[in-house]
Amino acid sequence: MPPRLALLALLVVPLAVHAASVRFVREGTTVKEADVGTLMAACTPATIAVDDPNYGTRKRYLACPLAEVLRFGFGAPPDALGSADVFIRAWDGYDKPTSAAELAEPGAYLAFGDADVSHGGDLRWAPLGTRRIDPGPLYLVWTKPAQRDRLTRPWPWQIAEFEVVEFRKKYPHVVPTGVPRSAPAWQGFELFRGECIACHAINGEGGDVGPDLNVPRSIVEYRPIPQIKAYIRDPATFRYGKMPAHPDLSDADLDALIAYFRAMSRAKHDPHPTR
Template sequence: MKSILALLALLLSFPVAAAQLTIELDHTRQTWQTADLLKHPQAQTVQIVDDVSYKHNMTYRAVPLAALLSGLKPQSHLQAVALDGFAAELSAAPLLEKTGARAWLAVEDPARPWPALAQGKPSAGPFYLVWTHPEAGHISPEQWPFQVSRIKQLQTVAERFPALLPDPTLAADDQVNQGFALFQKNCLACHRLNGAGDAQVGPDLNIPYNPTEYFGGDFLKRYIRDPQSLRHWPQAKMPAFAASVLPEHELDLLLDYLRHMAGRKL
């Protein structure tokens, strides 16, 4: 027994291993090592107020994400893939901003590992997309992917997954289409719909049943606002979407999209 405890203590004493991040753009592909990013000429120490994942202020060594996306156009579309299957869909324009809400790639130093996200869980490393002044860009929690292993340029969600599209006869500014845009920003990182999407974290939101079909009254809204208040279990991953992140009128638009798609099952 003592030898087992000694072995565990030895393993826990080892520093976090270095990692690598692959960035695949249409015009280039590059793999970055932890050490290279920590020594990047634009790397600096950044203070993150009320970090989305850690729920308190954090300090990171980070590189402006725009510095790693040279040549990318604002109208492009990216996906950040995490080690656990989380796949964040990201419009390039906010990532390239140098003022207001600014995106940073935080890099976990093996010599100074970050704390665990929760008891029994790993840290947010090795790479974590964080934001300074996120309130200036209306940045949602799904735009803070952690444990990132790859960032790749892709076609838009609508081009890749036509099964997600609302009725094509609807006007571009219809409430359902506005809700579709919010679904891409806030939900698609964890959920699929009609079997379409790259995420492998949460359940499909239309097959076999759409949540608007089994959440009565205002319970779906309450669940989105605070999942643990309706379904509490230790391993739950869905974050709470406060009104500061998803205002009430936007939540209504998101639900309009889900209700609409309940009638468009594949």
């Protein structure tokens, strides 16, 4: 292959690494599964411009409003899904709960391909990051300035599934049941639910991008507390990896997370005790 063509092949990722489809699930039951072509035919695709915090630059995507996609998948508009959470699952183990109301906001789009490298029905993506990730088949992006912060809006790629289910029904062993509601562990639980559970599990429930933090041993049982806090705030000072920094977390937030981990260390539920 000529050098220039070889370079071009490295700079563009075809939609082939993962199955180009997505599942729509209610409380564990699949209600619809559709490939990218079917989704695009069911909504109103448009080329949108996004200041993308994952790429760190302005990008153009072929995308549909996420509200249209959810209406197609669940047979009802997002505001009719009630108070249940919507879990966004990705092929890499990311599993993010968020509200239907948030996903229905104007500015939320489901992207099918990078408009600058896709041609006709040949949907492609520019590699993402130093690990040259393929974001396909589906990537959630946001167009409004107030939605660009990854700490307040999910920006998952490689989306495989949307599930509507109550958080406590899906992950009953993550909740610090039995701890007084005035205890700091509950504040830590809310922080874990918002910041951590997409990638980490407690008692086998949650994402699996990173390790389970409670079984077989809780992180507070084998790591010094100051080290845990420092790692959460800036993991790159310890090792290079996927975990993002959390400079926004206050000392009180970190104390609450430690209180939550300690509470859950006394409430272990190991789904794989024979491993």
